[in-house]
Amino acid sequence: MPNLTAPLKTDLQNAARKLRRLVVQSLAKAASGHPGGSLGMADVFTALFFGGFVRHDPKNPHWAQRDRVVLSNGHICPILYATLAARGYFPEAWLDSLRQVDSHLQGHPALNKTPGVEMSTGSLGHGIATAVGMALALRLDRSDSRVYALMGDGELQEGLCWEAFMAAAHYRLSNLVVIIDRNDAQIDGKTTEIMNIDPLDQKLASFGFQVITVDGHSFESLFDALNAAQSAVDRPVALIANTVMGKGVSFMEKEGHKWHGKAPSTEQATLALKEIGA
C-alpha cells in the first residue's frame, strides 16, 4: 500500500505542477477545450499515476495485468493526456497537436488513437458503464486488476450512470473504484442549481457503494481513501472528491463554471503559468 512519505509528497507536488503546466499550455495552443475540470482533477491524477496506485506500464499500454483508468467525463482529457505524456506513453510534443486535424489527441478520448486511453468517451455516462463491463470481465478472468472510473458531478445527472451504479453494486464489484469530481460546476452553472444531485453520499450508499468523501486537493486525504479502496471486499467504492474548478489558477477558481470549456488566451495562459510556477 502506497505510503505518503515527506519526499514523496514533494515529488507529487512537483508532478502536479507539471501536469497543470502541460494542461494550460496544450489548451492555449489548441485555443479550445476544457481547463476547469482538467486543473481541478490534476491532484487526483497525480495521486493515481505518480503515487503508486495505478498499476501500469507505459511501454506496454496493452499489458493484460494493468489497472484500467476510464475517463467517463471525457472532456477533461487534457489532464489525462498530460499525465500519459509525463509518464512516457507518448512524447510530450504530441500535446502541441491537441484538437487539430490528424492529431493523436482528440478533443475527447479515442480508444484507437492514443496509447493509454482505455475507452472512447465524451458522451457523458458511457464511461462508467463500460468500466462496469471491464470490472466484470477482469473478475471473470480472475485478474486482480482494478478499474478506476473518473466522473463529473454534472455527468451524474445522466440516468445511465445510475444504471451502471446499480449493476456495479448488484455484482459486488469490489474491483471498481469510482472517483467523482465534485466541483459543483457544469456548463450552465452550479450543479446544485442546474439539477441537484444531493445528497450524493446517501444516494451512492443506498445504491450499495462504500462511499468515502475526500479533499481532492489533499494528497493525505487521497492516499487514505485510495488505500481504503484497495481493501474493499464485497462492494464497489465511490470517492466523492471535493475539488475546485480551475484549481491552481486563481482567476479560474474565482469564476468557476465559466472555465468549464473555455481555453485560456495567450495572455491568460502566461498569467496562469506564472501562478502554477512549473
Added chain:
Amino acid sequence: MKATRDAFGQALLELGRENANVVALTADLGESVKTGAFAKEFPARFFQMGIAEANMVDVAAGMATVGKIPFATTFAIFGTGRAWESVRNTVGYPKLNVKIACTHSGLGVGEDGASHQALEDVAVMRVIPGMTVVVPADYPSAYKATKAVAAHVGPCYLRLGRPSVKVVYEKEFDFTIGKANLLRDGSDIAFVANGPCLAFALEAADELAKQGVKAAVADFHTVKPLDVDTLVRLAERCKRIVTCEEHNVIGGLGSACAEALAKKRPTPMRMVGTQDTFGESGKYQDLWKKYGIDAAGILKAARELL
C-alpha cells in the same frame, strides 16, 4: 456570416411572445443552443433539465399532451442519439407536437471531435414514421424554419449548426416545409443540397458556369417529407444529380433522393457527404476540406457525372 443556431434563438424568443404555449427545455447546454434570450424573458416557460436528454424528451412529450409546444434543445448527437428511443416511442409513435431542435450538427462542431459530431442524425430521425426533418442552410432560412416547425402540428426535427455560415437568402423568400427552393435554374446537372452545403453548391455552380456548364441548385431544406415533385423535375431536366449534405451519405438527403428517384425516375447520382466514416477533431473549415464537404468536393462529384 451568421450561425443558424443564432437564428433559432431569435425565432424562439419571438415565438415565446407570439404563443404562450411555446416552452423550451435544455440539457445543460442553454448557452450553446441559444435558449438564453427565451429563458430570460420567459423564465417560467424555460426548463433546465440537467444532463439527461432521454428524460428531457419524455418530459417534453408529456407537456405536449397538455397542449404545450415544447422545444427540446441540445446538441444533435445527444438529442437524436442518446434520446433516440424516447423520440421514437414517446414523440413519434404517439405523434406528439414536440420539436427536437438540435444545434452542433455535423463536422461544424469542430475541435470537440467525433464523439460530438452527429453525422447520422438526419438518418435516425428520418426513419421515424411521421417525423418532419428540416435542415436549414443559413440564418434567414433557419429563422423561418423555426417559425415553420412551431406552426406545424406534429413531431419535428430541426437541425442547426454551430459555425457562422454564409447568408444564401439575401432577398425575400418563401419557406414552406416540404417544398424545395430552386435557387438557380440549370439544364446540365442539378445540385440538391441543404445545410451549409447549399452555399458550397452555389459556389460550385459558379465555377461550372465559367466552363459553360449550367448547374441547377435547389435547397432541399426539408428531408422529410421530401419534395419529390421538384426532385423528379430536376432529374428530368438535368439528367444528373449531385446531393450535398453535411452528413453521412448513408441515410441522409442523398439516400432520401435515391429512394425517391429509384421509384420515379432512375437518374445517375453522386452523393457528397461523409463517406461512411466518423469525423475527428480540428477546425471545422479544415474538416470540411478534408472530408470533401465543400465546393471542391461537389465539383469533383459533378465531373464524374458530366
